[in-house]
Amino acid sequence: MPDLRRDPIVGRWVIISTDRNGRPHDFAQMQPVRPISTGLCPFCPGQERLTPKEIMAYRPEPAEANAPNWSVRVVPNKFPALQVEGDLGREGMGLYDRMNGIGAHEVIIETPVHKDSLADMPTKRLEDVLWAYRDRIIDLKRDVRLRYILIFKNHGAAAGATLEHSHSQLIALPVVPTSVMNEIEGCRLHYQHKERCMYCDILKQDLAHGERIVAENAEYACVTPFAPRFPFEMWILPKRHAGHFEESEKQHFEFLAPILSESLRRMDRVLSKPAYNFVLHSSPVHEKTGDFYHWHIELIPKLTQVAGFEWGSGFYINPVSPEESARSLREAVL
Amino acid sequence: MPDLRRDPIVGRWVIISTDRNGRPHDFAQMQPVRPISTGLCPFCPGQERLTPKEIMAYRPEPAEANAPNWSVRVVPNKFPALQVEGDLGREGMGLYDRMNGIGAHEVIIETPVHKDSLADMPTKRLEDVLWAYRDRIIDLKRDVRLRYILIFKNHGAAAGATLEHSHSQLIALPVVPTSVMNEIEGCRLHYQHKERCMYCDILKQDLAHGERIVAENAEYACVTPFAPRFPFEMWILPKRHAGHFEESEKQHFEFLAPILSESLRRMDRVLSKPAYNFVLHSSPVHEKTGDFYHWHIELIPKLTQVAGFEWGSGFYINPVSPEESARSLREAVL
Numbered sequence: 190m191p192d193l194r195r196d197p198i199v200g201r202w203v204i205i206s207t208d209r210n211g212r213p214h215d216f217a218q219m220q221p222v223r224p225i226s227t228g229l230c231p232f233c234p235g236q237e238r239l240t241p242k243e244i245m246a247y248r249p250e251p252a253e254a255n256a257p258n259w260s261v262r263v264v265p266n267k268f269p270a271l272q273v274e275g276d277l278g279r280e281g282m283g284l285y286d287r288m289n290g291i292g293a294h295e296v297i298i299e300t301p302v303h304k305d306s307l308a309d310m311p312t313k314r315l316e317d318v319l320w321a322y323r324d325r326i327i328d329l330k331r332d333v334r335l336r337y338i339l340i341f342k343n344h345g346a347a348a349g350a351t352l353e354h355s356h357s358q359l360i361a362l363p364v365v366p367t368s369v370m371n372e373i374e375g376c377r378l379h380y381q382h383k384e385r386c387m388y389c390d391i392l393k394q395d396l397a398h399g400e401r402i403v404a405e406n407a408e409y410a411c412v413t414p415f416a417p418r419f420p421f422e423m424w425i426l427p428k429r430h431a432g433h434f435e436e437s438e439k440q441h442f443e444f445l446a447p448i449l450s451e452s453l454r455r456m457d458r459v460l461s462k463p464a465y466n467f468v469l470h471s472s473p474v475h476e477k478t479g480d481f482y483h484w485h486i487e488l489i490p491k492l493t494q495v496a497g498f499e500w501g502s503g504f505y506i507n508p509v510s511p512e513e514s515a516r517s518l519r520e521a522v523l
Numbered sequence: 524m525p526d527l528r529r530d531p532i533v534g535r536w537v538i539i540s541t542d543r544n545g546r547p548h549d550f551a552q553m554q555p556v557r558p559i560s561t562g563l564c565p566f567c568p569g570q571e572r573l574t575p576k577e578i579m580a581y582r583p584e585p586a587e588a589n590a591p592n593w594s595v596r597v598v599p600n601k602f603p604a605l606q607v608e609g610d611l612g613r614e615g616m617g618l619y620d621r622m623n624g625i626g627a628h629e630v631i632i633e634t635p636v637h638k639d640s641l642a643d644m645p646t647k648r649l650e651d652v653l654w655a656y657r658d659r660i661i662d663l664k665r666d667v668r669l670r671y672i673l674i675f676k677n678h679g680a681a682a683g684a685t686l687e688h689s690h691s692q693l694i695a696l697p698v699v700p701t702s703v704m705n706e707i708e709g710c711r712l713h714y715q716h717k718e719r720c721m722y723c724d725i726l727k728q729d730l731a732h733g734e735r736i737v738a739e740n741a742e743y744a745c746v747t748p749f750a751p752r753f754p755f756e757m758w759i760l761p762k763r764h765a766g767h768f769e770e771s772e773k774q775h776f777e778f779l780a781p782i783l784s785e786s787l788r789r790m791d792r793v794l795s796k797p798a799y800n801f802v803l804h805s806s807p808v809h810e811k812t813g814d815f816y817h818w819h820i821e822l823i824p825k826l827t828q829v830a831g832f833e834w835g836s837g838f839y840i841n842p843v844s845p846e847e848s849a850r851s852l853r854e855a856v857l
Contacts, residue, residue, distance in 0.1 A: 270840045
């Protein structure tokens, strides 16, 4: 049973997941994780038996579960950081607080084609991936034990991907993660003073100035943040206030898929197809934060190594200004 | 001029340091930084002209500055993230806040011997390194623009070291970094309720239980934290309350050097000499936090890759329990 623990000083929760020792790794060797590019891929059609039984799949024609003819497929992570069954078991241990590592850890296989990348896929197929995110969030929201559902993607070994076949992951948690909570608290304070969403205010100022805009359409903007942690960090946000990603509708995804695709292609063009991570920050599941928190995607190419200074201080050194990175991304010829 | 910027949502300050582009790196290639093990090492005796002029050095016999006969030598970082001269230039830009990247960025060369590592050095020489940290903090504290002085070490390419020759770094900042501030705020709250230091309470509980103790002597303990972000994460703390590292005295360093050495050697033994980072968290320079904040060293072997989930959520997945890691570290035969 994995363990969820709260650091009593900063309030940071962590998963102690000793069960993951079954996963192939070797601390002593300190090899970066390499993607598998040979032989059997468990995410390829025809290999469905190599993953846990599917949770959901989109198929052009009706077929039985775990059959090969899917376009997007969602399966439980084979080495989950959290487990679905059980109760939370909240308890104190002297000064400390703990609870059981209850939650969900799923894999969204974004394409049946092994060599596809999100950036290269037709936007219609990218829309399906967004629908899969939405459908999974809506389903998991019904579980009252869960407080937060985080969707993220590791692309490339340097960004932490252990399998090459394009996929995202979903982790559903019984606590709201620190980073999101910090953002929410900042937004809450701003809203208390001004009755406005802070991301809306940021977007208004940035769209007026334009120097940190990477791409834009009727519904969404891709910007580089004023104070980015990482070079070429990008945020994709709805232009109109929206607290919950999963409340997006068809016409939204028709605009979100193209801007996500464009952002990835601009990044690939400028940075020669880097490894990258993205993460979807949406409002917590059962909290009323939708008025003042604004969902967004944070997209970060993996270019620099986070060393002692950054993790030790939460104070990042970024060698590229966001105005400079926005300009080169914006001016890239696609 | 580097730029210091505050993210208006979470309050995180970052340095936008475009001057560092002069440093050899190539975003497109995404090569991990490799240590230099051949030819000319700028940190070796005889090569003093390859570094900026020294700030301070310990020499067994009096000699002129930048001569070779030193045991510990402190020089400005050749590619500093901050610059010493100038005023803070605090200003608002609409929603945003910025100031100039004023501060110091120094390198503490810990040994004249290229192949030495902190773990292998006699503890008397490790004491000298601690004295150098103390002397530099005391000197920089006199600069009223500075709010925080952070000392950290990147050991090995995987942990972000760009030079092989053993060294630590010092960054002096005009703001208190987020991670330290979060710790201080947690401690402040605890103190308001209980009039006790939270780290003291933690130490008391952990020393009584013993299961997370790695090493211990009359003045210091090395523990694995209850909720570690990383496998084999260790904290070294004074057993008696102390807010400011730089107020340590001779008898303290005579106990701190051996426990730091022992912790590193236990780590090297269990994990086969991994790359690692450590960071010294002490009280801010001019704030009265010494009653409730407790200085400590955070030591983290670089074993896992921090991927999308961790940076996107501030919610770490750690595959080893701190009780398990403390036990193997404690039981290692040195």
